[in-house]
Amino acid sequence: MTVPLYRAKAEFFRTLGHPARIRILELLAEQELAVHELLDRIEIEPSNLSQQLAVLRRAGLITQRRSGSQVLYAISVQEVRDLLIAARRILFGLLEDREQLRRDLGSPAPSGLDGPGAPGLGS
Amino acid sequence: MTVPLYRAKAEFFRTLGHPARIRILELLAEQELAVHELLDRIEIEPSNLSQQLAVLRRAGLITQRRSGSQVLYAISVQEVRDLLIAARRILFGLLEDREQLRRDLGSPAPSGLDGPGAPGLGS
DNA sequence: TGCGGATATGAAGAAGTTGTCAAGTGCTAA
DNA sequence: TTAGCACTTGACAACTTCTTCATATCCGCA
Numbered sequence: 001m002t003v004p005l006y007r008a009k010a011e012f013f014r015t016l017g018h019p020a021r022i023r024i025l026e027l028l029a030e031q032e033l034a035v036h037e038l039l040d041r042i043e044i045e046p047s048n049l050s051q052q053l054a055v056l057r058r059a060g061l062i063t064q065r066r067s068g069s070q071v072l073y074a075i076s077v078q079e080v081r082d083l084l085i086a087a088r089r090i091l092f093g094l095l096e097d098r099e100q101l102r103r104d105l106g107s108p109a110p111s112g113l114d115g116p117g118a119p120g121l122g123s
Numbered sequence: 124m125t126v127p128l129y130r131a132k133a134e135f136f137r138t139l140g141h142p143a144r145i146r147i148l149e150l151l152a153e154q155e156l157a158v159h160e161l162l163d164r165i166e167i168e169p170s171n172l173s174q175q176l177a178v179l180r181r182a183g184l185i186t187q188r189r190s191g192s193q194v195l196y197a198i199s200v201q202e203v204r205d206l207l208i209a210a211r212r213i214l215f216g217l218l219e220d221r222e223q224l225r226r227d228l229g230s231p232a233p234s235g236l237d238g239p240g241a242p243g244l245g246s
Numbered sequence: 247t248g249c250g251g252a253t254a255t256g257a258a259g260a261a262g263t264t265g266t267c268a269a270g271t272g273c274t275a276a
Numbered sequence: 277t278t279a280g281c282a283c284t285t286g287a288c289a290a291c292t293t294c295t296t297c298a299t300a301t302c303c304g305c306a
Contacts, residue, residue, distance in 0.1 A: 004142075005211070005214070006142050006145045006146050006149065007142045008214055009139075009142075009145050009207065009210050009211065009214060010139070010140050010141050010142040010144070010145050011140070012210055012213070012214055013136045013137070013139040013140040013145075013210065014136070014137065014140030014141075014293095016132075016133070016136035016140075017133050017134075017136040017137030017139075017140045018133050018137075018293090018294085019127075019129050019130045019132075019133040021133070022129045022132050022133045022136075023129050026129065034252090035252070035253060035254095036251090036252065036253090039252095044295095045295075045296070045297095046252080046253070046254090047253085047254075047255080047295090047296075047297080047298095048294085048295060048296075049253090050253060050254050050255080051254085051255085051294085051295090053253095053254090054254080054255085059217075060217045060220060060221065061217075066302085066303090068303070068304075069251070069252055069253090069302075069303045069304060070251095070252060070253085070303095071252075071253065071254090076220075077213055077216055077217065079209065079212060079213045079216065080213065082209055083206065083209050083210065083213065084132070086202065086205060086206050086209060087132050087135055087136065087206065088128070088132065089202060090135070090200055090202050090203065090206065091128070091131055091132060091135055093200055093202065094182075094183045094184075094200065097183060097199070098183065137263095141263090141264085157282085158282070158283060158284095159281095159282065159283085167265095168265075168266065168267095169282085169283070169284090170265085170266070170267080170268095170283085170284075170285080171264085171265060171266075172283090173283060173284050173285080174264085174265090174284085174285085176283095176284090177284080177285090189272085189273090191273070191274075191282095192272075192273045192274060192281065192282055192283090193273095193281095193282060193283080194282075194283060194284090
């Protein structure tokens with residue numbers, strides 16, 4: 001069965017559409033990590049992490065390999081890093097627009113993102 | 124209230140995670156279009172289209188303007204186009220890997236995307 | 247062989263998303 | 277002022293996704 005490309009794209013983006021999965025990808029984009037190392041860096045239950053890893057694995061975005069008693073994960077598609085950076089750029093663009101609008105209108109609506117300027121990929 | 128960036132990113136990707144919304148963005152990436160023109164090109168109920176447009180509007184990805192009795196939509200963030208192209212590239216990369224694997228294993232599992240090589244953004 | 251640490255899997259209720267139908271609103275023109 | 281397109285909105289059942297809990301599995305070591 002052939003999936004139209006726009007459907008596959010949507011599915012792909014939905015795979016990225018979860019905070020924990022984003023963090024996992026960002027962390028793995030820097031280096032291979034064991035599950036317990038991810039666990040140290042992400043606030044999430046072990047079983048939940050395992051499930052999110054499974055989602056990314058099924059999508060083919062990360063790979064698993066065993067080393068003794070631990071399991072190491074790595075990004076399998078480096079371009080994902082570019083995608084995350086592009087998303088970051090767009091997001092800040094959107095935020096700026098909104099702030100601009102707010103200034104123009106003089107409206108007091110807050111609610112934004114963390115400011116830019118963080119190093120690395122910025123989580 | 125401040126939203127951590129990884130959360131905002133996830134939300135952003137979720138916004139893209141719908142076939143109709145992908146098509147809308149791809150079509151609008153080429154030119155401004157009225158709702159009924161989108162309707163001609165996407166197989167979807169008017170009310171459903173309206174809702175998907177509303178989702179994209181709320182996310183700040185598209186803008187609306189009225190012209191007589193019709194409503195014209197346009198992309199408000201051109202970089203989205205790059206993002207879609209990047210996604211397309213990654214998707215074909217994943218597909219190739221899977222095909223490679225299939226050949227290596229000699230397994231007969233089909234199910235893929237439309238082939239590459241389409242012009243434009245490729246829906 | 248049996249334990250404990252490191253992960254994975256399954257199941258189930260809560261929460262969120264989608265498509266559709268019915269009922270609006272806005273604008274143009276008769 | 278009313279008919280009729282062009283869209284939008286609200287509501288709700290059907291579905292999907294999330295989180296959590298309980299239960300496995302796999303491995304290295306005593």
